[in-house]
Amino acid sequence: MSITRRGILAVPALAALPAMAEAAAPVRIGCIEPLTGNAGSAGQSIKQGITLVLDIINTPHPDLAPLPLAATSGLPRLGGAKVEVIWADNQGSPAVGQSDALRLITQDHVVALCGAYQSSITLTASAVAERYGIPFVAGESVAANLTQRGYKWFFRTTPYGPDFGKLYLDFLAYVAATGLAVGKIAIVHENTDYGTSVAGSITEAAKARGRTIAQTISYNANGTDVSPQVLALKNGKPDVVIFVSYTSDSILYMKTFHTLGYRPPIVIGDDSGFSDPAFPKAVGNLAQGALNRSAFVPGKPDSITYKINALFKQETGRDLDDTTARAMQGFFVLCDAINRAGATAPDAIRAALAATDLPASRLMTGYKGVKFDSSGQNTLAYSLVIQLQGAAYVPVWPLAEATAKLALPFKGWT
Amino acid sequence: MRASLRRVLIAIAILLAIAPVLTQDAFYQRIAALVVLAAISASAWNVIGGYAGQVSFGHSVYFGIGGYAALLAFTKLGLPPIAGAPLGILASFVLSAIVGLPSFRLRGHYFSMATIAIAALAGLLVTNWGYAGGAIGLMGPATPRSPADLLFRSPLPYYAIFLVVLAILLVLTWWMERSRMGFYLRAIGSGERAAASLGVPIRRYKLYALFISGAFTALAGSLYAVMIGFIDPDSGFGILVSVNMVVMAALGGAGTLFGPLVGAIILVPLEETTNALLGGGGTGAAYVAYGVIIMLIARFSPGGLAQFLPRIAARKSPRAA
């Protein structure tokens, strides 16, 4: 997709921003996240994560050297300017997210935006950024349509729906080769935009390979009982169950599996709920062998990821989850681009973002790199398949990244 | 007394009309546009909820219909979103007739409950309606294809459009207030038994009121979708959408011409600025304050802020023997 004409509303980018006046004036970035509302938990975690990234960028962290801007203090090419984040609460509302974006751009004069967790809010907030000619980096929103709008100022570092579908089908093809049946796939998804869009992407990816989904169950995530769904699965006897679920429902599913004595041979959780640190804590002993996707694993003790996780844990008492890590990664990419631009003019930042080419070694997530196509999508975005073994998830596929052996079928509880 | 009151309020309205032009700041201009948008739906609610006293908690249905009509017109027919507004209004008439008539038999809390349930039901149906984007919602044009798409960088054009609609609605309400219809609605809201004894056809007039109220709420929904460029079940049919209309009208004074506008002028900037000042902290402090303010109003001024005005007027009048 080519960069489109910006039409009648195109305006020259805001020229003289205060950040340019003094060399060491802080560089302001606006972050729009759900700090309250249904997704408040995720938004708060992202806020903690990005605050950690700020610390890594603004103060020297030589031990994290491969990460962009870690070793130095501030943005070297802007005279060591510190990065500052202006936070905005999107309250889970697309309209509020849009107000946030406008306020951050016109009142706080931020040079770039990031966020906004919910795809719907990323959609409306980035539309404002587009009209104002301010770069917007989405580190965590996965809806496919975000990068199908022909926007010039929108960049997404995270893998999105179609990537996940591809990942699961590749993985299942590998499992099939080991001799396990994977013919009947069931998708169980919560019915807000996250669940619906990811389930749709997986279904499409399956269709692209000439496979069909045997059973699709859509449910409301705030229900207190999931036994009917589990009974329906028990009845349908699928080989693979893919859950696209939030936290409370993921936990309920595992509990209900146990209650009803049902063990599907392969259980895959699509990130979100399965990745919440609360999940292994609450039902780790009932969900042994559950698979999950993640772009982040702490890894070996001396790895960068391990150290970052340790820093995060020190601050929050929790392990870093996938969503937070992807948001942090997006923020790293944005700051790196601003630094490379050597200026805070939006055009310069945009050009630097478009020219981003970060290798996997300089990332904190398991992407194969960061390189944007013309739609702003990171073409090297990638996830790993991880498996709950004991108290924690370990990477099991692709084999090159695996630290533990894939153990199937799903064991659940003992 | 009341005439001079009206003059003051009209002055406020004029001030409101020119206020955003005075500031160059797009964020304040946007707040002004949102105030007017909120005032449209709250004033529309006011026709049935305030004047006729039928406390609907389901007006999000109309708002959602309007919003979806606009973006369906865009995504399915390739029309400019605003072209869907008439369809939304048409659908609101049909819905009013289907849903209003049986619900009007219910009084007080029962009516409110029925409207809540209908709105919740509508939201669920749309969530499960794949054609209309299901839970993912619908997106407006990403970039303007023609001026008719009404995609502007500056909030001012939106403000102007909203203000025209609000002005039409308020003039209509003002005219209604002075005509037989307005008298009948207020009589119904005050006491159905007495109104019926004077020959007021109660259900017919409730339905008329719902037609007007629903149509303008649907229009507000369309305008919302045009400006925001996105609608999903929650932002169209969510219970908070209804509640906001009720709270604004009640705060300013339900059943008064300018009450909902006053409510919007107070609440929208309050929400936006508390979110701007406190929202980044993520503590929810903004809503805590919001909740306390609402409780205080309910406790100490149950008739809304407008209540104080006629109170004074009444106090100054001589008592009849």
Add this chain to the structure above:
Amino acid sequence: MSEALLRVSKLAVHYGDLVGIAEVSFEVEEGAVVALLGANGAGKTTTLNALAGLVRASGGTILWRGERIEERSAHEIVARGIALAPEGWRLFVQQTVEQNLRLGATALAERARLAPLLERVFSLFPRLAERRRQSAGTLSGGERQMLAVGRALMSDPKLLMLDEPSLGLAPSVVDTMYETLGRLSAAGLTLLIAEQSMELALEIADRATVLQTGRTVLSGTAREIAENPDLHRAYLGAAF
């Protein structure tokens, strides 16, 4: 004569600016039966409601055993020994006969006396004993009246006030009711009976007070009142 049990002086009640009663004065002596007479709307019910603490007096005084009680609320008054069987009975129709009676004893300080009081009511009104488990809503008019009186008696009052005990009842039921009231009076209970039906009330009363449009117009012994030619005027207007 000893000090009156109840002394009402210049009692006035306003509902907003509607006049309930303008100036009502009378006395009730211990052990007496006093009839409060007057046509519809004369202010009998308002007077009793004010005595029971249901409506606040806007003027005048109510002296009960030497204590001013016009400012007291209903639950304090019933605790002091004044009970009212109200107009239209106002039973708790969703509850059983026995529950209604037990509710009548709410103000009773000594719960141990509840059982004997219940027995007294059941012996006065055997019909209620038969229907003690039945819901009050299923009772006939006469039985409802019995229950209303029984409920009032459950607080073991010194003064029992009855508002139109004969209203809407069959004559035989009224006879029984008045017989029972006579027995209660003979047992020493003081009674204040508001009646439209003058004849009935004067049959049982020692003294009577006649109200007209919210004022006391006549007071005296039952015989004096019955023979007073002004009485008809108070009821049926000027044509007499």
Add this chain to the structure above:
Amino acid sequence: MILLQLAADGLLLGAVYALFSSGLTLIWGMMNVINFAHGDFVMLAMYVAFFAFTLLKIGPIFFVPLAAMALFGLGVLVYVALVRHVMRGPMLAQILSTFGLALFLRYAALWAFSANFVSLPDNLVGGVYQLGGIRLSASHLLAGGTALVLTLGMHLVLTRTDLGSRMLAVSEDRVAASLVGIRAERMQALAWGLGAAATGVAGGLIVLFFYVSPEVGNAFTLLAFVTVCLGGFGSVPGALIAGLLIGVIESFSAYWLGPATKDVVVFALFVVLLWVRPQGLLGRA
């Protein structure tokens, strides 16, 4: 067998619905005041139970009564400080007041406890029981069973004790109640206390198998409204039957029609019932 399993699951959950709805119906029936903060009462009770466990290390035998007591206090406080003043005012003011209360409670909880989902450890009430072919988890059994017993208990308290009889008397006829010496205000405060306490117990039981977050009450408020309307305002047995019915309807419609549509079925039934029989299943006309 699946049908029995569905029915059993639905009934257990329905019993919990019935319990927190009976709290609402008590308040509603007695005072004709809608409490929009009802779900947030459940949420607070869940937090009380959660913190009682994590901070005081006490189990459900203690934290459920503790939640009940805490909510009792809250109910009385809300009545005395807020509801008492608005209940005779215009309906809009009543609605606004409890709506403001809901916002306040929800976001005060967010402020105090953060937006994070928290839950009790799974093994607190662990284990699975097998009855014939039906498998039921201990936490659901405990919650459903307790809820059933307490809802029935509440019904018995209302119908068989002097206290309950007095409360019903106030709701039937405030004037007559004051005539026999009942202090109506006290009874109404007590009704708020008891209603909230029932909600407190429900919250303490739900937390055994469900997550807590400041937003969790949302789901319960609407459900409680439906249950109360369906059962008839003020009727505890009505709330019980309606709660169980909704539990079972949800369970079966989730299985047959898909879980996303189970609420559609419940709400549609509710709207139609409201149109046809507004007084509810067991309510009086």
Add this chain to the structure above:
Amino acid sequence: MLLEARGIVKTFGSFHAVDGADLTLAENELIGLIGPNGAGKSTFFNCLAGEARPTLGKIRFRGADVTALSSAAHAGLGLARTFQVPIVFEGMSVRENVMVGAFLRHPARRRAEEKADEVLEFTGLAAQADMLATALGTAGRKRLGIARALATEPILLLLDEALAGLTSAEMEGAIALVERIHARGITLVVVEHIMEVIHRLTRRVLVFNQGRVIAEGTPAEVTHIPAVIEAYLGRRAQGSPESRAP
């Protein structure tokens, strides 16, 4: 015959509030409806006004069957009523309250306003026209109730205790008003407790007791009918009172 009600029965559950009542009214009559509390006057009245539908019986107004018509339809036909406890429309001035009634025959605001002013003048409320109706006292509210009903230009006006609770001076004014209304050619049915008023106003009264009309005649006549005296004063009223010796 203006109005004819035949065999009206209205039951609530097993309770017969009205138990076979009849009424015929000629043009420009002014009749009184009296009876002790609970006699069924109000229910009968509600049946006539279309607010309650009789369980049995038929009501004809100017020859047309109106038994099943709504109260709004009654008003449209020229059958208006007032309420014992006046319901004023809040937030509206006295004039606006009356205009609600006037709009029935005059959809245009200006004409409705003129009609309202005329009625206000007629009922003596002109001075209070611009006051909020809720600021009126009881007498004013009752008068407003009458004015509102008059504004619908009725042929027949049903007055439900329009004078109860008034001071004697207010009552004089109210009686004069009723007489003026009658003088305009409007037929009136007056439910009243205060016998003095009945004596002064009406030529014909119907006495209700236990859901039936037990007597009919001039006020002077009916007050001498034993059944009426019994209904009012109690049974055996004409017998010698045997009061207990003090």
